[in-house]
Amino acid sequence: MRLILLGPPGAGKGTQAQKLVEKYGIPQLSTGDMLRAAVNAGTDVGKRAKAVMDAGELVSDAIVNAIVAERIGQPDCANGFILDGYPRTLAQADAVEAMLAERGLKLDAVIELAVDDKALIGRIAKRAEETKSAGQPVRRDDNPAVFEERLREYYKKTAPLIGYYYAKGRLHTVDGMASIADVTTKIEKVLRSI
Secondary structure (H helix, E strand, O other), rough: EEEEEEEOOOHHHHHHHHHHHHHHOOEEHHHHHHHHHHHOOOOOHHHHHHHHHHOOOOOHHHHHHHHHHHHHOOHHHHHOOEEEOOOOHHHHHHHHHHHHOOOOOOOOOOEEEEOOOOHHHHHHHHHHHHHHHHHOOOOHHHHHHHHHHHHHHHHHHHOOOHHHHOOOOEEEEEHHHHHHHHHHHHHHHHHHOO
16 A cells, blocks of 8 residues: 655644554655665765755755655565655656656555644644643744744645645545544545545
């Protein structure tokens, strides 16, 4: 089973990905984790990524795509995987299609977690408050102003993927504002239908 979880920051993609990992035994692939692993392993693409990051620049689509292609070729991905936080752009979505086609594979589903932006901002503010009162450091992106900027970036660059995957007949939308258990149940229903 090859899946993409799509939705704005704070929609619950990471939480739901973990539930799917537990149930299906397929890995959750996060580009940040993959980048760090490739750099630490010293792969060719990891060395290229490290040079770019050491220069304080953003890693290009070409490098990110190469890291994803390398990762999905590993044995633990043979039965599938969950892409979380990738693709972020239409160009990356085209790259996913190409890298899977090269292997004779395709995506099984793209699950969009639809959420209310104002409620998301409230969730983030509450999480920051709870973290602060627990005496722990608050994540930089748990600042409502920073979060709103991330939300704008999502709508500018990533939200167009909703139409892209809808046109391919792979998009399934789930209400991400429901309880964690209800969202999990609805995702399970989608997966049983494919």
